[in-house]
Amino acid sequence: MTIRRALAGTLATTLFLTLAPVSGAFAEDLRVPVGSQVERSQQSMPRTGMIQASVRAAWGQPDSTDAAVGQPPISQWHYGKFVVYFEKDRVIHSVLTPKR
Numbered sequence: 001m002t003i004r005r006a007l008a009g010t011l012a013t014t015l016f017l018t019l020a021p022v023s024g025a026f027a028e029d030l031r032v033p034v035g036s037q038v039e040r041s042q043q044s045m046p047r048t049g050m051i052q053a054s055v056r057a058a059w060g061q062p063d064s065t066d067a068a069v070g071q072p073p074i075s076q077w078h079y080g081k082f083v084v085y086f087e088k089d090r091v092i093h094s095v096l097t098p099k100r
Contacts, residue, residue, distance in 0.1 A: 045094040052089045
């Protein structure tokens, strides 16, 4: 019984060491272009905690809006270069819109 275990372990180790270097040859190199998107720090966007009136005063009317959904209610205002997410009337996050 111990000879079978030793033989099985040796065979498994040999197989692993033989095929391990080959597995890298089948790996795919995935490249995702970042594009020319500006750094977040260089883009003027609403800050967390701002109220909707302040956002509208600083950046004007949004291009489009998505009504509040969920609990707590989360809404979105879409501007040309960014999207602002609100919880009730406060900014919770602003993200850059990807270039297309």
